[in-house]
Amino acid sequence: MNIIVAMKQVPDLQQVRIRNREPVIEGVPYTLGIIDKNALEAGIQLKEATGSNLIVVSAGNEEVEETIKEALAAGADEAYLVLDDKLDGMESSLTASLLAATIKKIEEVGLVIFGEGSGDNYSGQVGSRVAEILDLPQVGYVSKIELDGTTAKITRSLEDCEELLEVQLPMVVTVLGDINEPRIPSVSQILKAGRKPKEILELDDLDIEIPKDKKISTLSNLAPETDRKRVAVKSVSDLITALQAEGFVGR
Amino acid sequence: MAGILIYSEKSKLALELLTAARLIAKDNGLDVKVLCINSDEQAEEMVARGAETYHIKGQIIELADTAAVASALQEAVGKLDTSIVLLSSNRRGKELAGRLAQKLDAGCLSDVTSLQVKGGKVQCSRNALGGATISVQQIETDRQVIALAPRSFEPASPQDGGSLKEMAILVGASNIKVLESRSKAGDVVDIEAAEILVVVGQGMEQADMLLAESIARSLGGEIACSKPIATDKKWLPEDRIVGLSGKKCKPQLAIILGVSGQVQFNVGIRDANTIVAINNDENAYILQMADYAMVADLKVILPELSKTLG
Numbered sequence A: 001m002n003i004i005v006a007m008k009q010v011p012d013l014q015q016v017r018i019r020n021r022e023p024v025i026e027g028v029p030y031t032l033g034i035i036d037k038n039a040l041e042a043g044i045q046l047k048e049a050t051g052s053n054l055i056v057v058s059a060g061n062e063e064v065e066e067t068i069k070e071a072l073a074a075g076a077d078e079a080y081l082v083l084d085d086k087l088d089g090m091e092s093s094l095t096a097s098l099l100a101a102t103i104k105k106i107e108e109v110g111l112v113i114f115g116e117g118s119g120d121n122y123s124g125q126v127g128s129r130v131a132e133i134l135d136l137p138q139v140g141y142v143s144k145i146e147l148d149g150t151t152a153k154i155t156r157s158l159e160d161c162e163e164l165l166e167v168q169l170p171m172v173v174t175v176l177g178d179i180n181e182p183r184i185p186s187v188s189q190i191l192k193a194g195r196k197p198k199e200i201l202e203l204d205d206l207d208i209e210i211p212k213d214k215k216i217s218t219l220s221n222l223a224p225e226t227d228r229k230r231v232a233v234k235s236v237s238d239l240i241t242a243l244q245a246e247g248f249v250g251r
Numbered sequence B: 001m002a003g004i005l006i007y008s009e010k011s012k013l014a015l016e017l018l019t020a021a022r023l024i025a026k027d028n029g030l031d032v033k034v035l036c037i038n039s040d041e042q043a044e045e046m047v048a049r050g051a052e053t054y055h056i057k058g059q060i061i062e063l064a065d066t067a068a069v070a071s072a073l074q075e076a077v078g079k080l081d082t083s084i085v086l087l088s089s090n091r092r093g094k095e096l097a098g099r100l101a102q103k104l105d106a107g108c109l110s111d112v113t114s115l116q117v118k119g120g121k122v123q124c125s126r127n128a129l130g131g132a133t134i135s136v137q138q139i140e141t142d143r144q145v146i147a148l149a150p151r152s153f154e155p156a157s158p159q160d161g162g163s164l165k166e167m168a169i170l171v172g173a174s175n176i177k178v179l180e181s182r183s184k185a186g187d188v189v190d191i192e193a194a195e196i197l198v199v200v201g202q203g204m205e206q207a208d209m210l211l212a213e214s215i216a217r218s219l220g221g222e223i224a225c226s227k228p229i230a231t232d233k234k235w236l237p238e239d240r241i242v243g244l245s246g247k248k249c250k251p252q253l254a255i256i257l258g259v260s261g262q263v264q265f266n267v268g269i270r271d272a273n274t275i276v277a278i279n280n281d282e283n284a285y286i287l288q289m290a291d292y293a294m295v296a297d298l299k300v301i302l303p304e305l306s307k308t309l310g
């Protein structure tokens, strides 16, 4: 059986600066979405438990080929990548059709794992859209996965309850950021990662039509205006005085 | 454009959607229709708020099976001739939004915190780049799926003119079996409602939690936390998390202790009226977001602060 983990290349948000309320993305290095790393770790653990083959899939600009090495180093066996610089900043619906078309090229897929949301946009649509395109059952916000032959036992964690579900494979899951602690690949794993098989796909290789028009347009994207006093407080008594002046103490 | 359909499995959130739908309808002249699935209670409540309500009743639709719920909604959209679907952006709603949007070939926005109708288009605001920015986006397709963040709109109030019809849909076989469903122990404290919050982060030591609690008590406030305090350290329940994946709080006063100020945290507290931040790293970003910023070691400050306030 093949276990698929879908991962997204995102700008390293820690390094995104705000200038005149505009985010400065240029020159910011790429990394893999933080929750995608939990998805990968879940895949690695299941692979180890069941002897499956673990394939990471991703779509994006040419840089993805480099960024994805980290996933191969951590334990994915191979990668299927859709690369085209045109795909920079593509919207969720397009990502989903590219990933679904890629997954269709892979045989004996048992489980497709996503993170609950991407590192940058966190809109959480792609997993659901892929499940629909592939006509597979899905469970989101997963805190535990157990594979048992042709079925899976899945725990979904909602705001107010936890569900234990039995689902027919193949299926799609999206995992929570706290499902596990992703491992960090060793130096020798990183060195070997470059030699793992990579299937590089171009848009023409996929059986889909790229829509001319975008489904979503962005009108603005600005940091919220902040208007803070930014008074430096030196001592506890200064702080108390400030809280009194604001009316929070001694009311 | 024909109408707006709203659905949430949570009645409280459905009432918020009704308010938002009426806002859009007012500008666009659309009809607002409500779908309820196997909940007499919710159907009655929606009717009491004056809503044109459709109830799928007695047919087995497993809410845990997102594909099944999405199919039901797709059928309702066709039958009721609606172009915009409003869902709640809680976990179930978000999961559903993507699947339904794919079925309808619709554009989809989730975690939407406010709406504005301009030139017939629904402009949606949502946090982007982990919360560093707020992006205003609109869906260009005729069919639109919009999931609204909980508590972004007031619940609709009672009014006349409601109606109730039953609706039947086609139900297929499900690949998902619910073996068990257990409720999580709910927290009695609602940090979103608190006027004063003392928010603790990883710069705290567990032994000092009592001091933080005593400070909160002296000020008449509640304790909240950054994500790792609940999910990794488990010192507090997840209901107390402030931020992108937690609660968006608007207290009068937030005292933030040992939190670095990552964007995903900040979005949950940036609407506080007054922010006090204490951190021993003068470069911690949280200090830049504060009205009163104190560079200090919590181990030293907390006993003193707690004693002075107590």
Ligand SMILES: Cc1cc2nc3c(=O)[nH]c(=O)nc-3n(C[C@H](O)[C@H](O)[C@H](O)COP(=O)(O)OP(=O)(O)OC[C@H]3O[C@@H](n4cnc5c(N)ncnc54)[C@H](O)[C@@H]3O)c2cc1C
Pocket (backbone or CB within 6 Å): A034, A035, A117, A118, A119, A122, B200, B201, B202, B203, B204, B225, B226, B227, B228, B229, B241, B242, B243, B244, B245, B246, B247, B257, B258, B259, B260, B261, B262, B263, B264, B265, B268, B278, B279, B280, B281, B284, B296, B297, B298, B299
């Ligand atoms: C998709 C996504 C969603 C997320 N959602 C959330 C969310 O909703 N809420 C959230 O909080 N996080 C969220 N995070 C995580 C977030 O990015 C940060 O990792 C988290 O907020 C850090 O918590 P912290 O500030 O408590 O810890 P740290 O970043 O470790 O900061 C601890 C701070 O304490 C200070 N400190 C240490 N010792 C002392 C001392 N003795 N005295 C004073 N100060 C001290 C340090 O200088 C440091 O600034 C999310 C992340 C992702 C990717």
